Amino acid sequence: MIDNKARIENMPAPTAPLPRRSWLAFIALAVAVLAGCASTPFTALQAPAPEPPATSTVSAPPTQAYTDAMALQQNVARWVAGFVATARTAGIGEATLHSAFDDVHYLPRVIELDRAQPEFTRTVWDYLDSAVSPQRVALGQDKLLQVRGEADAAAARYGVPSNILVAIWGMESNYGGNYGNIPTIDALATLGFEGRREDWARGQLLAALKILQSGDISRAQMIGSWAGAMGQTQFLPSNFLSYAVDADGDGRRDIWGSMADVMASTANFLARSGWQADPQWGAEVELPPAFDYGRADAALRQSSAQWAAEGVRTMDGAPLPEFADGAILIPAGARGPAFLVGPNFRAILRYNNSTSYALAVGLLAQRLTGGPGVQAPWPRDMTALTRSQLLGLQTALNQRGFSSGTPDGLMGPATRDAIRRYQRSVGLAADGYPDAELLRRLQEQ
Helix, strand or coil: CCCCCCCCCCCCCCCCCCCHHHHHHHHHHHHHHHCCCCCCCCHHHCCCCCCCCCCCCCCCCCCHHHHHHHHHHHHHHHHHHHHHHHHHHCCCCHHHHHHHHCCCCCCHHHHHHHHCCCCCCCCHHHHHHHHCCHHHHHHHHHHHHHCHHHHHHHHHHHCCCHHHHHHHHHHHHCCCCCCCCEEHHHHHHHHHHHCCCHHHHHHHHHHHHHHHHHCCCCCCCCEECCCCCECCCCECHHHHHHHCCCCCCCCCCCCCCCHHHHHHHHHHHHHCCCCCCCCCCEEEEECCCCCCHHHCCCCCCECHHHHHHCCCEECCCCCCCCCCCEEEECCCHHHCCEEEECHHHHHHHHHCCCHHHHHHHHHHHHHHCCCCCCCCCCCCCCCCCCHHHHHHHHHHHHHCCCCCCCCCCCCCHHHHHHHHHHHHHCCCCCCCCCCHHHHHHHHHC
C-alpha cells in the first residue's frame, strides 16, 4: 500500500523500451566503478553495450533518440549502483543483490502512472456502485465459504471478523483475481530513480530486499501493483515486514499463494491498527431535522449515548452501535446518507486512508453476511467537481477570506473547513461538501 493510500489500480506490466543488454552493461560498469564491487561482479551484467544504429554513412553521428536513451541508461545505472552500495551496507547479502538486480528493468509506464493527476473524480455513490456491486457481493459470499477455515482461524486469533477480512480481500484484488503482475523490485527501483518520492521508494525497496533475503518469496513471484503494493491484500514491503504472518507454518509469509497467510496477515494489520473486539464498524443512521451538519466531522467524537440524546437513530430503530467515540459521516453532504462510525472504521482507514474505501469495506462485509446496503438515496443528480473546478473553488474561497490553504485541486481538511465557514456565512447547511452550485455561488459573488 502507498502511504496515504488512495486506491491503487493494478495495471498491466509495462515493458522496457530500451535494449536490455545496453542497460545491464552500464549497470555492471557503474556497480564496479561507483560501488567498488569488492565481491564478484553481477554475472548477468556483463553483456556488451550496443552499437549505434546502422546508417548508410559510417561517420554519421548517433540519433538524438539514441543519445538520450544512452544517457538515461547511464543515469539509471548510477542510481542502481548507489542503491546497491547502500543496501550492502544495510546488511543485504550478495546473493540477494544478484537476484534483485541482475535482471532489473526500468519501467516508463510506472513513471507515467505516478505522475498522473486525474482531472475527473468519482462520486462516492459511483465508487460504491462498483465496489459493492451485486456481482462482487455474490462472488464474495462464495469466496467466504471457500476460505471459511482460514478466515475463521485469523478471526479467532486477532479478533477481526471473517467478513471484514474477505471484504478487504475483495476490495484489494477482487478476491485474488487481480493483484497485479508488475515485478515489485522493478517498480520501486523505477520510482526511486525518478526521484519524486525517492526517499519513500528507497525505503520500500530496501524492505523488499529484506523480504527476498528472508526467503519468504522469490523475486519472480514478488509481484503486485505499479506502486509496489504486493499480494492478494496489497501490502507495501514495509507493511509486510511489520504485519505479515506465517499462519500455515511452512516457514514463509506468503501473501501471494497461501490463504492462511493472507487472512492472518490482513487481520494482524487491522488488529495492530486499533481494531476493537466489537465487530461493528458503524451503521447507517437518520439525523434529526435540526441537525447541525458542521458537527458531522471525523474530529468530533462522542459516545453513542450522546448522539442518541441528540436524536440520531438507526434506520431500523435498533440501538446505535455502542461507541465511546463515534463520529457522524456524511460522504455526500447534507443531501445524502449519514453514518455513525467508530474505532473499527478508523482502523480500516489506516489500511487505506480513503473514506470511500473504508465505507465500501464496511458495506461489503455487511452484505456478505446478508446485511443491508445503503438505504437512504444518494443525490445522484449531483456531479463531482473536476480537479480544475475544485482548484477554482479553493481560489475563490481564498479570495473571499475563507482560507483553504494553497490551491491544489485536492479535497482535504483545510478545504472542507473553509467550505463550512463560507456556508455558515451565507446561511447554508455547513456540510463542507463541494458541488457545482457552491462553486457557482462563489464565482458569481
